[in-house]
Amino acid sequence: MNGGLYRSTHAAPDGEPAGQEGVTVMSVDGPADTPGQPEQQSSGSTAGQSAIMAIGSLVSRVIGFVRNALIGMALGKAVGDAYTGAQFLPGQIYELLLGGVLSSVLIPLLVRRRKSDPDGGQEFTQRLLSFAVVMLGLATVLVVLAAPLITAIQTSSDKTSPAFRDLVTNFAYLILPIIFFTGLSALIGAVLNVRGHFAAPMWAPILNNIVVIAVCGAFLLIYGTEKALTAENITGAQIALIGGGTLLGMVVQAIGLLPALRKVGFHWAWRWNPRALGLGEIGRLAGWMLCYVGANQIAVFALIRTLNGAEGTTNPGAQAFNNVFLLMMMAHGIIGVSVMTALLPKMSAAAADGRFHEVSEELTRGIKLVAAALAPIVVVYAVLSKPIAVFLFQGGRITNDDALAMGTVLTVAAFAVLPLSISFLCTNAFYALQGNKTAALINLPVVAVRIAGYFILAAILNQSLIAAGMTAANGVSYLVSALISLAVLRRRIGRLSLGSVFTSLLRVAVAAGVAAGVAYLVVRLLPGSGAPDGRIEAITQLAVGGVVILVAYLGTALLLRVHEVSQVVGMVRRKIGR
Structure with missing residues (x-):
């Protein structure tokens, strides 16, 4: 839901990667297709729709x-x-x-x-x-x-x-x-x-x-x-x-x-x-989805009670958690949701025709692309979390200390962004396959992990870290969801090329690690040393740190031949040349 309202991270929010060139999106506005025959594909690419x-x-x-x-x-x-x-x-x-x-x-x-x-x-x-x-x-x-x-x-x-x-x-x-x-x-x-x-x-x-x-x-x-x-x-x-x-x-x-x-x-x-x-059909399909969503809302209930229970303490609180959640969802929405919104109609059509290899190919391609595109954002959130929070939220009745506390939560949230988007891609693949029962059953242990994390971390952490702990529990549950979903999908639709996915993720991780290390050292030499006192210092750290992260990530990714990054850079060069 937009406007800062919480929505289940496994159900499409507002509806969003830049895709590989040549990947087409199904056009349901084109000529009617004969049932059972492959649909006519549009000339527009996933990248174009997603852009x-x-x-x-x-x-x-x-x-x-x-x-x-x-x-x-x-x-x-x-x-x-x-x-x-x-x-x-x-x-x-x-x-x-x-x-x-x-x-x-x-x-x-x-x-x-x-x-x-x-x-x-x-x-x-x-x-x-x-x-x-x-x-x-x-x-x-x-x-x-x-x-x-x-x-x-x-x-x-x-x-x-x-x-x-x-x-x-x-x-x-x-x-x-x-x-x-x-x-x-x-x-x-x-x-x-x-x-x-x-x-x-x-x-x-x-x-x-x-x-x-x-x-x-x-x-x-x-x-x-x-x-x-x-x-x-x-x-x-x-x-x-x-x-x-x-x-x-x-x-x-x-x-x-x-x-x-x-x-x-x-x-x-x-x-x-x-x-x-045909409400009977809708009801049968929706029944398991309601189980899925209901389990998620129990987790949200536990989250809100935990945050409200710290009202009046040094805990950053629900507002800080929600602001950071919006930052996390911005990265997920721009990349992960754009990918799935463009691919879901095509995947649904392929699944309906029994072309599971196409579902597998699109899911694999989506994971690689999402990882390559999200990695620099993850680094920005992790290294520049406090200047981001000061720049965005300090002012009026929000003090510098309040903003820095939000920055701590954002540092933790950075590591939840990629698992969130990958789990989202996998869950929507189940939707395309009408595997709502499977998605709901997978979600039960995921929600159990999430709620257990809330209660355990709330019990052992200092009150000032409660919001960060809730964010960490979310991140762990997203990772559990992604791992279980990939294992089940591999049995359901066949080979997912997980070896190539792992190789791609490893290269992306190395490029992101280099960018994070260089940016961390540079930012610590700037005024404020990563914890800015006011917007001037925050802007300075964001400008310098952001450029360093972008250059270091792109340079390392190109050297490591991260295919998706090379495609994006090539596309930009061609457009500039044109």
Whole structure:
């Protein structure tokens, strides 16, 4: 979910690698194919499709960080933690209602109906949207009515004050209706993706972020930053402005997607005929997905309780965790999600036709590409974590110490980015194969590892490291998920060329290690020595350290003949020459 709302990391968030040249993406808008025959492939490459999405995602997420920085400046740590806690709620409930089912069931189903129905799946999609809108509306109303009970459960802790719990509830009343508009946006995005249009879903969140940025600007102008905000002294008008502005942002995002539907030739007509949807089939496929998502939300529940239990201590808190999570998801979204969003329709079509070797080839190619593209970002997050946090989040009611604490969490998060994206690729491969039961069963031990990590690390770590510990537990669970998934996929679809994957990952790791070592030494010689006191020092460290990392990584990767990096460099050279 965009805008800083937590979403299950194994269910596609907002929908995003630059792919190898010559890799094509299935076009469902082309000539109708005879059932059983290979589909006509478009001339556009995975790289071209992903580039559009990656640029949109990057712009959206950069603006999203401006948004989150302003929220922190406006609210500070105490109220910011309550606001962030309330934002977790619609993300959890959305995932249970639609999030995982959308990527694992509905998109593959829409692809099949797009190819097989005489009208290209238009009427089926209209019926699906009509049914989903009604169900989302009813669910949203019920959840808003139950807001006090939901927040009481998530904030029940001996260390959580009644005022903090009440504040989370008040924010929840305003923010929970986001569930409806998030679901609407996701459904429209799925319709557009199936019809080969990827740009609008990537760019629409920018509208959301601009609205919230404007609201935060108004908050700062009206109320200033001189007085520290707490759960006890924040006013109803301040809560209404921030909470209502957050909801308005998602409403604008959903509306902003409607013109793109007309562009792809889809006409939204009300068709209420649930029986014609084949809900039995959807239900059978979705059942295991609900098990999968439900297990993830238990982990989120444990996470929020742990973070809320440290409210008022030296723990960086939910706001810091969420800010770092957004940074991690930015890297994952620009690279990993772009890859899978472009490849999922093609993989689904290949799986439906029994061409498992193509599924294997695309998954292997995706892992190599994601690793090569994410490695320098991992190094940047690990080496430049504190200047990044100071540059993005310090200001207003967020102090330098608060920002440096977020930097510590980001250092840990750097090592979770690559396992996250690889596990995401593998899970979506199961979706393409309609292996929802397998994905759900794999997820059970993964969630068990994650929750155990939360409780163990919370018990042994200093309070100031709780958020970092929760991030480390996530990273370990992503790695476990990737390893189990690859082993099962190899048995399901055949050879995955894991030897070549390992060789590629090893070369990427060496290149990343060289870049990290050189950058670490250089940054320690700069003013602030890696822990900047203010934005000037942070900008200096980011500029110098970023250039060193990029040059060192690219140079070493080219020397080691990392194929994916060589392709990207070659493509850039050709475009510059042209």
